[in-house]
Amino acid sequence: MKKLTTRKWVKVAVPFVTLALVAAACGGDDDDDAASDTTGATGTTPSVETTPSSDTEPEGTEPADTEPADTEPADTEPAEPTEIATDFGVTDDTIRIGLNADLSGIFAPLVTQIVDGQEAYWEIVNENGGIAGRQVELVVLDNGYDVPTHLENYEEMAAESADGVLMFSQSTGSPHTAATAEALLADDLLAIPLSWYSGWADPAIGENVLELYTSYCYESMNGLTYLAGANDASTVAIIGFPGEYGQDGAAGAKLAAEALGLEVVYDGEGAVVPGSDQTPVITELVNAQPDLVWATVNPTTLAEIMGGAYAQGLRAQWSGNSPTYNFQLLATDLGPALDELYTHSTYTQLWNSADVPGMTEMVEGMRAKRPTAPVSDVYIVAWTEGYATQQILEKAAANGDLTRAGVVAAAKDPDLEIDFKGLSPNQTFSGDPNDYIVRESYMYDVDMTKFTPAGTVSDDDAGTGFTLLEGPFVSDTAANHDFQQACYVPEG
Secondary structure (H helix, E strand, C coil), X not given: CCCCCCCCCCCCCCCCCCHHHHHHHHCXXXXXXXXXXXXXXXXXXXXXXXXXXXXXXXXXCCCCCCCCCCCCCCCCCCCCCCCCEECCCECCCEEEEEEEECCCCCCHHHHHHHHHHXXXXXXXXXXXXXECCEEEEEEEEECCCCHHHHHHHHHHHCCCCCCCCCEEEXXXXXXXXXXXXXXXXXXXXXEEEECCCHHHHCHHHHCCECCCCCCHHHHHHXXXXXXXXXXXXXXXXXXXXXXXXXXXXXHHHHHHHHHHCCEEEEEECCXXXXXXXXXXXXXXXXXXXXXXXXXXXXXXXXXXXXXXXXXXXXXXXXXXXXXXXXXXXXXXXXXXXXXXHEEEEECCCCCCCCCCHHHHHHHHHHHHHCCCCECCCCHHHHHHHHHHHHHHHHHHHHCCEECHHHHHHHHCCCCCCECCCCXXXXXXXXXXXXXXXXXXXXXXXXEEEEECCXXXXXXXXXXXXXXXXXXXXXXXXXXXXXXXXXXXXXXX
């Protein structure tokens, strides 16, 4: 098997029970996100070989000694064309895929797990023949969650040579990805963002950016609708970071509040400045005494604000956009309050939460390739990024065109539907955004009895503290929303 190429790799120690990890793992420091089937477009499903392994490093690992369930599809794989056009990032033997990822910045603990999951995924694909007879090489550059560094990495990976990449299977950060959006279009490059800003579905912003799952905006519509109905609520407070993450989430929450007749008793859109004293926000919440709080922050900020408000007597029901919460918060003093008052909104199934083919493949794949890795929901993000990338590349190969432009065309082909095998709703990327954007999301009960602080992927009983309440589901507000542009558009 050809080893994966990892460049500028930074190993990050991950203390999983600290708020320092929680801060980095799931929330934007200023305006961003984190951070949910593997049948390809041509019917290829990665499977796991059965050679024992004890190695857990990204490179050179071999499969575990347990054979997973047979998940091969019954359909016949179409023959590939004799001649396949190529330009950059592709040779007769390899396909280079880029990950412009945060390996040393505020998202490092989260993103290193997602990258590790993607590497495990592609090891399995390569062992089963790769793509069009070529082995996939992952080129991982560290952006440090810094926009200028992200741009430098982009320029290096966008090189018009064999040293460049064919596409990006991950681009970490909303402002970071936005900074490369025009270049992606000019360079005929495709990117899957680690960001759920609604602007990626807006052709004026994200023409070559393929957002997986739903957006912050629609997630807020769904989540607040569920929360209001489950709690017979009449008032809500909305708090969040400034920028594409916080204000896109706030925009959706306000649309839902208007549709539901909820009174917004505190509008804290953009009022939560990361790293600052959150006393003013806590005071506003306590004075307003809302029935519900919808937050679009990061886990450390959630802990500070929710903990402070709880100490002063606020007993509102809380939820927020997915990067607001991290299950490792259950290992902190805030755990009991979260169990009592927090409902988790997100975009996908979570670790071992559903009996679907994609879950079986993901769990077995991680157990075979990374048996000592900590249990985490973000491996589902890694796997779905892999599914989408694989199926797009297989479609391009079937079309006889593994050029950058050919990959973009394959992704937007009306005949291509990305099959996530139950991990999240299937997707297409062709036509009018109203026809293909994902509007569904998931709601989970936070349950400390299902939380395993130090569980690994190999532990059958390991859990991240969730019980599925509803999903995938779509609220009336999200279903009826006419998408014409991003819910939040930055000024200027």
